[in-house]
Amino acid sequence: MTTDRLEDLLRSTLRAEAKAAEDRIADLEERVLLEIEERRPRLLWHEWLRQLLAPTASSRFGQLVVVGATAAIFLFVGIGISSNLLRHDDAAPKLSLQPVRFADGTQEVLFVLPALNAENVAVVGNFNSWEETALSDQDGDGIWTASIPLPPGRYEYAFLIDGRWWGQDPQADDWVQSFGQFSSVRYIGRGGEDV
Amino acid sequence: MTPRKHCVLVMMASLIVTMALPSTAQIPLHEFEQALHSIPVAQVDSMLGAIELGLNQPDFPAESLLRLIDRMARRPAPAIEREAVLVVITQAIEEGLPIEGMVDKAFEGLARNVPMAQLEDGLRQLRTLLAEVRDLLYARGVFSAAPGTQSAVANVLPNTRFNLLVVHISEAIDDYLSGGGSPFEGHLLYQEVHERLVQLEGVILDSEDVALVLERIDPSDLTQVALTAVS
Numbered sequence: 001m002t003t004d005r006l007e008d009l010l011r012s013t014l015r016a017e018a019k020a021a022e023d024r025i026a027d028l029e030e031r032v033l034l035e036i037e038e039r040r041p042r043l044l045w046h047e048w049l050r051q052l053l054a055p056t057a058s059s060r061f062g063q064l065v066v067v068g069a070t071a072a073i074f075l076f077v078g079i080g081i082s083s084n085l086l087r088h089d090d091a092a093p094k095l096s097l098q099p100v101r102f103a104d105g106t107q108e109v110l111f112v113l114p115a116l117n118a119e120n121v122a123v124v125g126n127f128n129s130w131e132e133t134a135l136s137d138q139d140g141d142g143i144w145t146a147s148i149p150l151p152p153g154r155y156e157y158a159f160l161i162d163g164r165w166w167g168q169d170p171q172a173d174d175w176v177q178s179f180g181q182f183s184s185v186r187y188i189g190r191g192g193e194d195v
Numbered sequence: 196m197t198p199r200k201h202c203v204l205v206m207m208a209s210l211i212v213t214m215a216l217p218s219t220a221q222i223p224l225h226e227f228e229q230a231l232h233s234i235p236v237a238q239v240d241s242m243l244g245a246i247e248l249g250l251n252q253p254d255f256p257a258e259s260l261l262r263l264i265d266r267m268a269r270r271p272a273p274a275i276e277r278e279a280v281l282v283v284i285t286q287a288i289e290e291g292l293p294i295e296g297m298v299d300k301a302f303e304g305l306a307r308n309v310p311m312a313q314l315e316d317g318l319r320q321l322r323t324l325l326a327e328v329r330d331l332l333y334a335r336g337v338f339s340a341a342p343g344t345q346s347a348v349a350n351v352l353p354n355t356r357f358n359l360l361v362v363h364i365s366e367a368i369d370d371y372l373s374g375g376g377s378p379f380e381g382h383l384l385y386q387e388v389h390e391r392l393v394q395l396e397g398v399i400l401d402s403e404d405v406a407l408v409l410e411r412i413d414p415s416d417l418t419q420v421a422l423t424a425v426s
Contacts, residue, residue, distance in 0.1 A: 126303070129302045130302040131302075154394065154399075165307065173394075176370040176374060179309045179313065179314075190398050
């Protein structure tokens with residue numbers, strides 16, 4: 001047998017073997033990758049936590065990063081909230097349905113009257129010797145308000161809408177008649193509250 | 196005493212005197228005289244005598260009264276009618292009644308442009324109520340201690356507390372009558388008075404005083420008071 005014939009024989013034999021194993025090596029690459037993926041070690045959450053708490057230099061750095069980031073978030077949110085609150089305080093009119101109380105028992109009492117087409121609204125009562133205290137409607141929505149500091153006691157009052165008397169305030173605690181006309185009544189300071 | 200201590204004491208005394216001055220400062224009588232002349236009134240002397248009496252009382256509303264006289268002076272009404280209104284108030288002062296409520300009612304009447312005769316009638320009714328209620332309390336054994344004196348007896352109240360009771364009982368009856376209530380409905384009158392006193396209990400009225408008064412007066416007493424006021 002010559003050398004050429006031997007080489008031909010070997011080639012044909014290899015080709016035949018490769019042909020026979022063709023279906024087994026078709027997806028070899030994918031299968032190898034899949035196998036590698038399955039065997040890759042995973043960092044479970046408790047392992048991650050243990051690493052974080054472990055007293056190694058690298059994990060200590062990780063701790064610092066986490067704590068620092070948390071503090072920064074809290075600081076950022078806190079500043080945001082407080083600045084919003086401050087801005088709200090500055091912007092809001094100094095009027096509230098909750099009476100503001102001072103140490104001597106005096107309260108900022110809010111008088112509110114809806115009067116849509118009115119040009120002037122005032123309140124008169126025994127707290128101002130029945131002389132007009134103007135109500136204001138800064139945003140022009142027809143809701144007129146005035147905040148008047150009053151010590152504890154009983155107060156009679158009425159509204160003046162463009163000079164017309166209106167003595168039946170729906171917010172009043174009571175109504176009384178005087179000289180044939182109605183006046184509203186508010187009790188301030190009963191049980192420490194505006195009643 | 197070292198000069199330094201002496202100096203500190205003098206400074207403290209000056210401070211106390213300075214702080215006390217505004218509270219003891221009284222409106223001089225001649226200001227009232229001037230205001231009364233600007234109406235003008237005929238009975239200046241008797242009115243000034245009453246005001247002088249009032250100025251010696253601790254809770255006398257001198258400033259409010261002067262303001263009322265000034266406002267009266269600007270009121271376009273016959274002087275005799277304006278004087279009649281003020282006479283009712285000065286008579287109340289002479290009788291030793293607390294006049295804050297009357298002054299306030301006069302302010303309200305002026306603000307509402309109530310005719311002077313109607314204002315006078317309203318004030319007269321309130322003055323009668325004040326006197327009757329005070330007498331009722333005396334009759335039921337509730338007394339007032341003279342200003343500046345202390346009392347350890349439960350039914351002898353300091354003057355200011357006693358007057359507050361008189362004022363609020365009287366005004367409650369006055370409101371009831373002004374609202375068209377009948378003086379014969381004693382239980383309704385009592386209810387009105389009860390409600391008023393309870394609302395102010397612990398606010399400007401002493402709880403013990405309220406309990407004392409409500410225990411000692413009854414509906415028939417209030418009917419009698421109201422009947423006297425409207426008669």
